[in-house]
Each structure stands twice: as C-alpha cells, then as structure tokens.
Amino acid sequence: MKAFFQGMTGRVFLVLMLGILASAALTQYLAINERQRTLQRYRDFHALERSEQIISTADVVLPESRMQYLKVASMGAIKLEVLNRVPGVAPQLSEFAATLANRLGSEYKLQTLAERPSACERPTSVYSAFSVFGAGTGTWRGTCESLAVTMPDGQHLKLSILPPRQPAPTGHNEYATFVPFLLSIAVLAYLVARMTMGPLKQLAGAAKKLGNDINHAPLKLRGATEIRTASAAFNAMQARIRQHIAQRTEMLAAITHDLQTPLTRMRLRLEKVQDAELQGKLLEDLSAMQQMVKEGLDLARSMDTTEAMQRVDLDALLDSVCADATDAGQEVDLTGRAAMDLMGRPLDIRRCLVNLIDNAVKYGQRAHVTVERLAGASRVRIRDEGPGIPPGQLAQVFEPFYRLETSRNRASGGTGLGLTIARNIAEQHGASLSLANHPSGGLEATLVFPEFYAGK
Template identity: 45%
Template sequence: MIPAFFRSMSGRVFLILFIGVIAAAALVLTLAAYTQREMISQIRARHAAERVEQLVLTLEASPAASRGALAEIAQRFGARVDFADTHDIRGFVPDEEFAAVLAKTLGASRMITAYEREGLDCPVRPGPTLSDSKRTRCRTVFLTLNDGAEVRMDVAMPADSTLPPFRKDFLPYLLVFVLCVGVLAVLVALMSTRPLRKMAQAAHALGLDIERDPLPENRGPTEVRDAASAFNSMQLRIRNYIQERTHMLAAIAHDLQTPLTRLRLRLEKVADEELRDKLIADLSTTQGMVKEGLELARSQDAQEAFELLDVDSLIASLCCDAEEAGMEVTHSSHVGVSIMARPTALRRCLLNLIDNAVKYGQFAHVAAKREGDKVVVSVVDGGPGIPDEQMEAVFQPFYRLETSRSREFGGTGLGLTIARNIAEKHRGTLKLRNVRAGGLGLEVSLTLSVV
C-alpha cells in the first residue's frame, strides 16, 4: 500500500512538500545558528573589551607599587596581568578587529596588539571547568599604560555554548516538527489531488455508463472548473456520437424488416421447390442478422431504468421459458440475493448465453452462487468448448469459430458481443472457461454486484 501511495500523484505532492519544508527549515535553522554564533561572538568580544578597559583603567588609577596586588586579584576572575612578559605566542594571527575595538575605547594613541588563542597557559574563568583543558581559550592583549608601562593581559573566554540544533532537548522538538510537517503535507496532497481522483472516478464511471451525471462545474478553483467543463463537454459529445450510431444502426435494421418480409412473401411463390427453400433459408439468415444487429444497437443503449431484481426468480423464469420452447435447460439457484439491473437488458444477456449453450452444447445448466458482495451466474453446456487462444476473440462482433462451433449451427456471431455489452452496462464481467470434465464443455460466468 505504501509503495502504491508514493507512486500516486498524492504521494509525489506529499514528498515534494515534506522534503521541501524540511529542507527549508534546515536551511533557516542553519542560517539562524550561524547568525546566533556571530552575535554571541560579537557580544563576547565587547564583553572582553570592557573587562580589558576596566583592568587598564584600574591599573592606571593605582600606584605602580599596588599593581602587582591588583594583578593577583584579577587572576581570580579569569584575567592574568603580566608586566614583564617573556612568553612567545608566535603562530597566532593578530585579531585586528578586537584591537580596533580596544583602540576606540582606550584611545588610538596606545600601541595595542590583540590575539585570540587557545592553550594550557590560558587563564580559566571561575565556575565549571572543561574536561579537555586543551580547549581553554583566551584573548591576549599587549598595550601600554598612560605612564608608558608595557603590560600583557590574558583574559579567559567562556566555553562555547551549545547552539539550539545540538541541545539535548532538540530531538523531541524535531520529532514534533517533522510530525506536524508530515500531517500538513498529507492534508495538502490529498486536497490538491482530490479533483484528479474525482475526475478519474468519473472517467471510469463514464466507461460503464455514458448516461452518468455530469461533474459539477461551479466548485473548486478555476482550473478544476475548466477541467470539469471540458470533461462534461467530452461526455456529451461521446453520448451524442453513440446515440447517433445506435439510432442509425437501429433505423437501418428496422427499415430492412419491411422489404425482407415482402421478399419472403414473394419467394413463397417460386415454383421450383428446391430453389425456393434455398432462397428462403438465405433470407432467414439475413433476417436473423438484421434482428441481431437491432439487438446489438439496443444493447449499447442505456436508457432503460435500473430496478431491483431477485436473482433466483429471474433464473427460474428464464429457464422455465426456455423449457417451454423445447430447450434442454436445468437450473439450481438458491442464493437469495437481489441486484440492481435493467430487466429487459439482463434477460436478453442471459437468454443469449442459454441459447448459445443449447445451440452449441446440446443442453444448458444455469446456476448462481454468491462470492462476497458479488453474485456469479454460470451457464454450462455439454459442447466441445472453445480453444483457449480464442476465448476473447469470440466476443468480437460477427466472429464465428471455424472449428467445433462452426457455421453449420448458424448464427450471426453477435450473441456474446451483445451479452458482454449488457454485462458491462451493469458494471459486471463476462468470462469463458473450458470445463472438459464429466461431459461438460464451456462455462460462461456472469459476475454482478449484490445490493
């Protein structure tokens, strides 16, 4: 089910939205993290500059003899002051930006050099210490006091704080965010593809019933309304085309009945008996084809209304009529279900199946069984069956087998075509299967939906 969802339009819209929102959120979060890091760095630089300024002002305001004691006090607060520095800090790049901040605060006349470095000799701020001392960082400043004394100051820098993406409580928030985005993406995907699903359902229903109700044209955005209008126009054109073709075929078949009847009456006056019988036989075949053509036209016309039919009663009635007509027909149906169907059309469908079974297989046995929400009506005969490779070909109009079920039996080749047309109008299926067991030949199964 999940692979099928991601192959659908809804699944693809969901993936685009979900991945797009997650990627956008990740980009925004990354930019925010870098911005926050930059702001924190600037705040720390200003704070360090203020500490250096306070130390410098304090030292300059104190006698030279007291500066050593002040340096020891500053050591306790993460700042080391050295008046006779001999440490080498080569290898570090001067921090000109921090030096400029100090020069602006203390005066540009001072000689100020600043570095940002890390090492074991950096002072440590009071409070929790880092487990890895090599990561101790500080700012080292070389400058001169107002009396010309040179001094070096090492001011401890606070440890880097964990940014929001790496906090311990980040994972729960991330899960909630992803869940919310997923729900939103699913809702948007379903809402955006709903018109497509409705149109697909309408197209499928159109193939089963050309007379179905048109799609509403006053709902949804402009594109959906335009698509619905185009679909309804297409349905109307197809319906008109089918009706014109059906009426034309029905008119031709109907108009041929009168001249054929007159022709039959005149053939009865032919003196040569043998010739008369041959001509009447040919005429009967032609009349049968015309009649079947008319039935084919009617099978494509879906104007008859649906009614509730009892399956058992329908089968019993058809089989009784067939027996009275001299056919060898039996039935066994006790499903006790009803279906919605067009009565005349469905009777024609089953009669064609029974007629074919008796004509080609000597007898017909009609049975019905229920399979879930479906009812399957089967008609079995005692004939030789149909070659497997021609199971679908026999449903084509005017197609007749040249083997066991041959022209010697007569017929027009429209019986199964008409039966399948009627089955499809009822949203059912018609299938053939060779039994080849117990003296049976071909089984025709008509599957319909139960009410």
C-alpha cells in the same frame, strides 16, 4: 500507506513535505550560522570592553592590593594574572590585541603569546548549523588567546581570553516546539495535495461512470478556471459520444425494422412457389435473413440505455432464466445462491444470460450454471461440455459477426452477435464478462456483477 503514496495525492503530499522540510532546513542553517556569528561578535566586543576595564583598574590599584584584585577580577572567562617571565611571543599582534592596544594607549605594551590557552581546544557548548534542537558541542571559533601585558610600572601580567562558560539550561524541551511544527507542515501539505488532486479524482470518477452509463449526469462546473475548463470539455465529449451512439443505434434499429416488411412479403410470395425443393432452399435463406435482422435489433437494443435502472434479485432472475430454458427443452442445471441484489435493467440482464446459455447449449449440448457470492460482488459461471475455443480466439469471439465456423450454415454457426450483445449489456451494468477453457473440458463464461448498495 503504500497505496496512498502510489496515488497522485500521496506523491504531491510527499513532494510538498520534502520541499518544505528542505526549505526549513536551509533556513535553519542560515539562521544558526548568522546567530553564531552575531554571538561571536558580541562576545568579542564584550571581551574587549572587559579586558580594557580590568587592565585599567589594575593600574590604579595599589601594588600590595593588586594580587587580591586579580583573583577577584579573573572569575569569568577573562583572566588576568601575574606573569613572572614573558614566554615566546607571536611575530605580530592579533586583531584583538591590536584593538585593545589602541584602546589602552601607548603606556601599555601588549604582545600576543604564541601558545594558546588549552581551553581553546576543548569542546564547548556552541550553536552550529546542524544543532537542530539547540546548542551542541564543538570548538569555539571566536577570540581565544593569551596576551602579555606590560603595565606602566613595569609589571608583566598575562591576559587570557577563554571560551564562554557552559550556558544555563533553558528548562524546556526543544522537541515540544519541533514536533508541532512538523505536524503543522504535514497537515498543510496534505490539505494542499488533497485540494489539488480532488478535481482530478472527480474527473477520473466521472470517466469511470461514463463507461458504465453514457447517460450519467454531467459534471458540475466548479473550482479553479482550469478545472472548470476541463469539466466543460469532458461534458461536451460525453454529449458527443451520447449523440453518436444514439444515431448509430437509431440507424441500426431503423434499418433492421424496415427490413421486416419486405422480408414478410417475400415469405408470403414464396409460399406460392410450386417447386418444393426450390421453395425449401429459398425459405431457408429467408429464415437466415430474418434471424440476422432479429439479432441486429437485439444488438441495437443492447446499446440502448434509456431503460430505467432498478433493483434486481439475481437469484430470482437466474431461476426464471434456467426454468424457461428447461421448459424449452434445453439441458440446463443451476447450483449455488448469490443472496444479493444488483442495480440494472432486468430485460437486458435476462437477454445477456439467455445468450450465454443458448451459446453453451448450441455448442456444448448442456449448460451448467453456477452462482456464488464474492466480496461486494457475485460471480455467475456458465460452462458447457463442448470442445472449447482455441486460446488465440477467446477475445475475437466478442467481435460483431465473428464466427468460429467457416461454413455459412446459420443453424450451427449463428450470426456472431450473441456474445457481442452479452458483453455490451455486461459493460453497461459495470460487470465483466470473460471466456476461458475449463481444465475439465468445455468453455466457461464468467460474469461478475457488482453488488447494489442502497444510497450509493
């Protein structure tokens, strides 16, 4: 769940959900307030009509029957009862009392009593702006007061306008309506977030695949106009990068290849030099030049991704590489099994492993190769018994032509391309290559290859 909300899809989903819920809450607030005002206006109008009706009827009822009528007419929230004496009255009529007096006429005298009915202050069931699931409790804000009514025959009556009675139960659970509403909002927000972020995820995946394989198929131009424009720009960028790499590789390969011919002629001519000491020095320099040319060709090949990818048995490949190194007189031992396949170019992976083993033997006398299976990957560790590398130079040794030794002796220092070639090959296969000084001494190179899954 945490990973979901850390991604763009989760964040867009959360923003949409909060926005929709805020809009729904505001709509609920406005609707409930308007509903409450409408109910109050209707209740006041009904109370006005009912009060006029029962007062007018009480006037025509015979005096001996008026008490019985008042008991029957006062069953609801509007009560009319006999008032023996008129208590304290307000200095002026309320709005309700003034309207009722205009309806009844001048024969009736109405006065607003100063003391309101006690029921006006009691909590009652009302609809408020915060009653999300129906009616809540609160104080009735409509008309609630007592009036003194003087009948045409001089009798004093007390008219009480009370809050409405408790509403009848609806018989259904409001949660049953709210929960589907909330779920529908969540589904809609998730679909919109996924539809919006889907093309961005596609671009991110394409960028990741581009780092592993520059010849990966271009993106399909589909979706909204902005997405198609971004996809077209990404495909154009991929084509330009592929062209630049191809031109650089071809140039490097051509230069190093063309140097082979004059170098061969120079070696043949040096064989005719009479001075043995001079001949040895010149041949040594020539051999160093030929080694640089050879490694330049290897570097060019390491950037070439035209070889087809195929399924490779890592254990069999390691067995073969270590056996060849042992046959060549190098001290190499292999322990562990990966028991997995990887997708790659066998010749390139072999060149990567050979470079790392040669490095370990050259600078650390021995190479201890250990392979193990990880979750969805395999790890190959190649450790030597040399002095290691200063921590500040562990990253620099991957740069082309970088050598730790300050001497120009190619026999011990090499050309500085071996680790560069190994890293290029590893990155083209989605693998990672890192160097670290082992706690027990020596330098340890760690290769982590992703596992191959059929159909992926």
